[in-house]
Amino acid sequence: MNETITAMGGYEALALNVIKAIVFLILGYFFAGFASRIVRDRLGKVERLDQTLAVFFSSLVRWGVLAVVVIAVLQLVGFQATSLVAVLGAASLAIGLALQGTLSDVASGVMLIIFRPYRLGDYVEVGGTAGTVKEINLFVTELATPDNVQIIMPNSKARSSVITNYSAHPTRRVDITFGVDYSDDADKAIELITAIATSDERVLKDPEPWVRVVNLGESSVDITARLWCNSADYWDLKFHMTKAVKEAFDKDGISIPYPHRVEVVKKAS
Structure with a gap:
């Protein structure tokens, strides 16, 4: 009878420890997220610290807290620290092989943060x-x-x-090519493109706008404009120049030809 009572008491203690472990695990999970957010918010307010580092350190804190919680939970359900260390040591090789992709991601994440x-x-x-x-x-x-x-x-x-x-440098070069008809004045087209570019405040003065004939195509004379601007203005400038040059060409009678070919038929003598 005493042995039965002792066994029942042991089961009750084990069940109580399991419940405590589950509660501790849940609380630890939420605390890890809370600690991660605190670290991210605090580091995010440091002006000299890159925001990338703030996110990375917050992630590091979260996973570190979760690791401590898991170890504490295992001890709570009966695993002693020394036994746990022995088990982890014996399983480290198998875990390393099974998680080599994950460990590679972690190592790569550290390298991405460093460089x-x-x-x-x-x-x-x-x-x-x-x-x-x-x-x-x-x-x-x-x-x-x-x-x-x-x-x-x-x-x-x-x-x-x-x-x-594309965001590494403060400035970028916008390259836009316009095709004009062979019968049109290429110099006049170059003057129009240059005038539109120099009048736009987003186009940098140094290096100055570069507009030249770059190719004699099958259907058109190709003129390329190379303009420097701040990286944030790249797409807006590209779209604006494309539209503004088209309107200027229409106004001054410069045509942008459709692709076409001229067929020459030679008669036998």
């Missing part, structure tokens, strides 16, 4: 996928495409891919 090929808010193209960087954490980089589609990319893939950062 910072891109930062939060940069518009980049990584491995053929383009978008604005929204978040960099321990495991993944989150991008948002221009049409606001979320792209989740493992850090290991991002680090091993070719990265094109």
Whole structure:
């Protein structure tokens, strides 16, 4: 009878520890998120600290707190610290092999933070996928495409891919090619394009606008304008120049020809 009572007491104690462990795990999960947000908000207010680092450190705090919570929960249900260390040591090789991709993502995330090929808010193209960087954490980089589609990319893939950062430099060059008819005055077309470019405040004076005939195509004389502007003005300037030059050509009688070919038939002598 005493043994039965003792066994029942042991089961009750175990059940109580399991309930405590579940409650502790839930509370720990929410505390990890809370601590992560606190770190992100506090570091985000430091002017000299890059926001990319703030996001990364907040992610590091979250996963660190979760690791401590899991260890504490295991101890609460009966795993002693020494036994836990032994188990972890014995399983480290198997876990490392099973999670080598995840560990590679973590290592790549650290390298991305150290060398910072891109930062939060940069518009980049990584491995053929383009978008604005929204978040960099321990495991993944989150991008948002221009049409606001979320792209989740493992850090290991991002680090091993070719990265094109369109926001890295403060200025960019806009290249626009216009085709005019062979019967039109190319010099007049160049003057119109140059006048429109120099009158736009977004076009930088240094380097000055460059407008030249670059090719004699099958259907048109191709004139390219190379204009420097601030990176933030790139697309607005490109769209504006395309429309403004078309309207100026229409007003001055310069035509933009449709693709066509002239067929020459030779008669036999």
